[in-house]
Amino acid sequence: MKTILFFASLMASSTCASVISDNAHNDIKSPSSSVTTIRGPNEPSETLHVTDQHISSAGPDYSLEHFEPPSHSLPKRRLEVYCDIANFKRSQRESVNFLRQYMNFMGGTSYEVDGGPHPGRSRKIACKQNTAVWLYSDTMEINTQLGISIQDRIQEILNTCKNEGDENMIQGQSFGDSGYNVIVGADPCEPEIPVEPLTCNDDGCVNA
Numbered sequence: 001m002k003t004i005l006f007f008a009s010l011m012a013s014s015t016c017a018s019v020i021s022d023n024a025h026n027d028i029k030s031p032s033s034s035v036t037t038i039r040g041p042n043e044p045s046e047t048l049h050v051t052d053q054h055i056s057s058a059g060p061d062y063s064l065e066h067f068e069p070p071s072h073s074l075p076k077r078r079l080e081v082y083c084d085i086a087n088f089k090r091s092q093r094e095s096v097n098f099l100r101q102y103m104n105f106m107g108g109t110s111y112e113v114d115g116g117p118h119p120g121r122s123r124k125i126a127c128k129q130n131t132a133v134w135l136y137s138d139t140m141e142i143n144t145q146l147g148i149s150i151q152d153r154i155q156e157i158l159n160t161c162k163n164e165g166d167e168n169m170i171q172g173q174s175f176g177d178s179g180y181n182v183i184v185g186a187d188p189c190e191p192e193i194p195v196e197p198l199t200c201n202d203d204g205c206v207n208a
Contacts, residue, residue, distance in 0.1 A: 080174070081156050081175075082172060084161070084163075084171060085171070085172065089171060089185055090163065090171040091131040091185055091186040091187075092130075092169065093167065093168045093169070093170050094168070095129035098131070099128060099132075099133050100151055101205065102198065102205055103126065103133065103147045103148070103150045104148065105204045110147075111123070111135055112142060113135045113136065113137045113143050114137075115137060116137075120136060121136070121137050122136045122183075127191075128189060130189055131184065131185070132185065132189065133182060134182070135182060136180060136182070138175070138180055138181060143180045145178075154174070156174040157174050157182075158170070160174075
């Protein structure tokens, strides 16, 4: 009788262990399993998923506190500036700076470039003093940027591009970090954009 009871107890323990093992295995695959998300200190979108099974497998005294949040940052696209790009002519530095002042004045205005079947769609958004600003989309979706962001890109071109032969003549392209880039260079401005005559400085623009 004792042998039968012992065997039955042993079978029950084995079945219970099998169920626990199966449930733990299912927990790893099932989307309904208990998952804790740890956010990294540098990147809000960087996550580390830790299941209860992983924690318990580390030992009975191991807890979530022993898991370190990721210390590295996800790679970000570096802002890039290129000078003297093909098919664009140089323009007067003073005129480029004038357009920077104008885009700064239009800081809260949204500028949109259509998406298309391929990246590289563009729109001329300003043209004064025989100098133009083009907004390009690096994606196939509509891209919208504020004037202040475009001003930043023009400032990067002014800071980076220096023609050794004549520093007063520049042209360049600056990439932002959200799928767009800005090009400044010479253009006949027919018509001017905006059409109203303007006087601009770092404090703003007024009708001339």
